[in-house]
Amino acid sequence: MSETAAILLLATYAVVTVLVIACRVWRYDVNGLAWMLYCVERMFVGLMWRWRSNRPCPFPSDDAALVIANHSSATDPMQLWMNHHLGPGRRNIRTISFMMAREYYHVTGIHWIVRSMRSIPVSRDGKDTGPLREALRRLQKGHLVGIFPEGRINVGGNGILDGNLGVGWLALKARVPVFPAYLENVPGGPSMVAPFLTRGQVRVRYGDPIDLSEYYDQRPKGRVLEEVTELMMTRLAELGGVDRVRENGAEESLEDGPAPETIPVSTVVPRAVGT
Incomplete structure (x- = not known):
């Protein structure tokens, strides 16, 4: 030649x-950048954390869905994005718009990544209703939105903590399938860097969609939000085979049934949103 x-x-x-x-x-x-990020992510997650799941990812290929998961590591979004295209439908590569702390959204060096991933910045004081409404708009447009309802990294990784009521409000307003996913053996801790450099054997357990249809005709506020949020957190705990840990330190074992104490109302849902 x-x-x-x-x-x-x-x-x-x-x-x-x-x-x-x-x-x-x-x-x-x-976009092209997100597509390349997904290619890199699949190789990195597979090699670094030997990622496995209990079943093919059930997230829809085209329709909207809300994804909720426990939160023990800064790498959790990567674990949930892994192999999402192998679910039912036409194996579509999609972004999952994760809600993330605003201070990390603007960090130099990763800002371009989270923008390509269509992440939604959230203030920790919970007084800004904008992020919740933005998440609702994206769900109404048919996108995937991911939330860690515990609202913070569970450093100890013991059980499922109380969920923010904003998650319940979003689920009721959007009326889309809510998919729980339990992340296990994910390298965690308070550091935002070390988990990315720590090898592991990550296991992801996908659950069936949580049926919230019986609440759709009720106003998303007060006790209704408490019940819906608690239902989602309980399903997460059941999926992972772990306890529900209350904010006051009490634990609800899977065999004990509902705990008698009242679920504390989170400040994540301002009065303006609970309407």
Whole structure:
């Protein structure tokens, strides 16, 4: 083969590769950067954490859904994004819009990543209703939204903590399937960097959608929000085979039945949102 022919062949391969990538990006609801991030993420997560799941990912390929999970590590969003395209439907690569702390959203070096992933910045004081309403808009447009309802990293990783009522409000307002996922053996701790450098054997347990239809005709406020949020947190605990840990330190074992104390009302849902 002549040098000219070899150059033409390599150029043809390059053009075909670019066209294939462009076709895939056009087909999927992601930009080119998010598509490349997903390719890197699949290799990194598979090699670093030997990721496994109890079943194929059940998240829809095209429709809206709210994804909730326990939170013990800064790497949790990566664990939930892994292999999501292998679920039912046309195996579509999608972004999951995770709600994340505003101070991390603007960190130099990762801001471009979270923007490509369509993350939603949230203030920790819970007084701004904008993030919840933005999450609702995205669900109404057919996107995937991911939330860690415990509202913080559970450093001890013991059981499922109380959930923020904003999650219950969002689920009732959006009326989309709510998929629980329990993350196990994820390298965690208070550090935002160390978990990414720690090897492990991550296991993800996907659950069936949580049926909240009996609450749809009720106003999403007060006791209704408490019941809906507690239902979702209890399903997470059952999925992981762990206890529900109350804010006052008491634990509800899977065999004990409901605890008698009242679930404390979170400040995440301002009065303006609970309408």
